Amino acid sequence: MQIKVLGAxxxxxxxxxxxxxxxxxxxxxxxxxxxxxxxxxxxxxxxxATPAVVVGEKVVHKGSVPSRAQVLGWLQQGE
Known part of the structure; x- marks a missing residue:
């Protein structure tokens, strides 16, 4: 699974x-x-607004650091 973090x-x-x-x-x-x-x-x-997170070429989060629960949700979606 690939997750992109967008930001400078x-x-x-x-x-x-x-x-x-x-x-x-x-x-x-x-x-x-x-x-x-x-x-x-x-x-x-x-x-x-960064940081932003891209999962499956879809922006799923932007403008702040995501929570642990959000990250775990993205990882489970990729199963």
């Missing part, structure tokens, strides 16, 4: 990447976290 490298973006990786490891879910920092790509998703 701010602290919240890095926290989101770490959170997704941690929750996936704890849940035993294989995941590839891809960090997208290119503003053209980010805007291409229609995102104006």
């Amino acid at each position: 490298g701010c602290a919240n973006c890095r926290t989101t990447v770490d959170l997704i990786a941690t929750v996936a490891a704890e849940a035993g879910k294989p995941v590839e976290v891809v960090k997208v920092e290119d503003m053209r790509q980010i805007v291409g998703y229609g995102v104006m």
Whole structure:
């Protein structure tokens, strides 16, 4: 499963990447976290507030660090 984190490298973006990786490891879910920092790509998703999270090429979260429960929900959807 691939999850993209969109953002220019701010602290919240890095926290989101770490959170997704941690929750996936704890849940035993294989995941590839891809960090997208290119503003053209980010805007291409229609995102104006970062960090944003893309699962299955669909924006599922934007503008803040997601909760652990949200991340776990995304991981379970990918089963």
